[in-house]
Amino acid sequence: MTALAFILATLAFALFGLSTDEHHRKRLGARPDPVTVLRMRGGAWAAVAAAFPFAIGAQGWVFGPILWVALLMLGAGLVFLALNLIPAPAGRK
């Protein structure tokens, strides 16, 4: 349960991050068009919301929300580091 919530949280921020101009260009080739951005961010918010019930399932109603926020911060941090520190594939910069 916790693992699932964590995966969703990380996925959410990966989508948020890749929906920005710079990272989309670096990793996926071209600047994203507005529709893609909307879709990616919508998907990201959906993943954020989807992680919530799994966090509650893992730790109950008192500690579940805390776990949810913690996993979101953790996921955001990992994505931030990955996007900024893992070198982009050559020729895409």
Add this chain to the structure above:
Amino acid sequence: MSGRGNAAAGSPWRKRGDMILRILAALPVGYAAATLWAIALSVTLPMRPEQATTVGMLVAFAICAVAAMWSFAAKSGWKAIWVLAVAGGVAAALTWMMTRGGGVA
């Protein structure tokens, strides 16, 4: 954003005065408004008095922070102060109503 385009608006004393007013709005006036609302909530909320008082305290910090933000967002230092004063006044009036009018003096 339309500005006050006359020459007097740019004088350093006026700017300093405006800044001082904003700081007064944020700190003492904002704090007073927050406390007044804490008191108002403590007598208005439909729960046991120690519970209501606790809620009032919890909310007061949010009011303090928002008051500070308002103090600097307002068009002028005077406006910052009087809006907060009115907010505090409403709280005071509410408290008065609940404690006299309701017969819970």
Add this chain to the structure above:
Amino acid sequence: MSDLGDKGFRQSQAFLHTWSGLLLGWVLFAVFAAGTIAYYREGLNRWMRPELARVEQPEKVLAGAQRFLEGKAPDAKSWFITMPGATSHGATAFWVPQPKEGETRRRRRSDNQATIGADGQPATARETRGGEFFYRFHFDLYYMPVIYARWLVSIAALFMLVAILSGIVTHKKIFRDFFTLRRSKGQRSWLDGHNATAVLALPFHLMITYTGLVTLAVMLLPWATAVTFPKEGAFFEALYPEGPAVERTGRPAPLVDLTAIVRDAEAQLGGKAGYVEVVEPGDAAARVTVIRSGSTMLSSRTPQITYDGVTGKALRRSPETGAAVVTAGSMIGLHAGRYSSDWLRFLYFLCGVAGSVMVASGMVLWTVKRREKLPDPARPHFGFRLVERLNVAAIGGFPLGVAVMFWANRLLPVEMAGRAAWEVHCLFLAWGAALILSIVRKPQHNWVALLGLTGVLLAALPVFNLFGTERGLIASLWSGDMMLAGIDIAMLVFGAAFLALARRVARHKPAVPRVRRRAAAPAAVSADAQMEPAE
């Protein structure tokens, strides 16, 4: 500066953000750093007392505490025992003697306390404040009456709350800014670092600031109870009603076995016990109160049960607290993080580190931004110089002080009088030296010296532990003592980080700013004349 009222909303909030963050930023940095360290206060309590063994059997320690108190203070008015846990250094036993006729109450608890070690015997360990120092410092500061310190810290916390909220609304493109990290680009890199540490742990920062204010709510809002509870103490009486006061009868009666009572209490309360209080021990009217540990639930307002001290019968359980009080208690619980599991506590710690870096990078960012706007970069105005040097003193000095204090803990003679206080004095002596240095020498040299020295001192500590104590890293890992091992490893990591930072600063060579050409090529000058970003 144009009239503030003419600026847009975002700009006004950006102004507010800068100043509410800067004015008390130096206090905030020390408070944040100390609070972050305090998440491992129990571990540090043990680390700073290497003579003590790990507690494996809490019941044995409790029984030892009872035996000790029965021998030492059989006729005391009350005893107070902090229950030992897996991470604590032992049980602390306090006793309050009977008040004598005409004698005013002396508040020196340090005379009437003892540590009971893992074997149930009173432990002799070097006198030290341990991790408790960091916990206390982060709201009581030091060398001043606590009421002033708490007000200062609270105002700093309110400034920080305002800085966070105004920082959020001032953000135009939160997604783009959030993931951006431009490296080696001077001011923009500092901004990105500041944004990253701020936004990544934003829920934590908001929570910790707000809940921090809540912990001191009664002090900060004294008039909030003016209408509902005008009488002094009435508010607390309503929140936490006490049972009837205990009257000493004068008839001696043996005290029941505390371990049995604690076992029963833990079953009834649904969690481990945190504290045991005995009132009028050895008397027929003795009462034992067991208070549930704050580490077993979210709210800091933990329930308690009072037992008859002679028969062991449960007499009174604390009443259920209402929703508002549970909310406030949960907020305090969230702040303190005592309920957290090992990994969550580590995350709390990481968020605290992020917060400290956020505050520090914000203040450095201020000088970096202002430097490019200086009319004459070789002779900056007083305000700029003040901030630049205070930055060095606060951000470079406090970590150095902490490292020196840890060394004092290792090196000060064990029999030294006032040893615990002297460990703390060493922290402030080092910090004071950093302040003097920051006034006398150029900032860049000072950054390198302070950061480098801190790095060396921190990294050397685990090495000292290996040879100078029985609890070196290898011994800790071998015996599975992950807490002590973790602290040693953390010191190595932070030591290395400080050294890396010092190296970065040392290698940075600002180009000589060309004042004449400022108007022509501001971009080139500003890119060169900044400090290199730290990672």
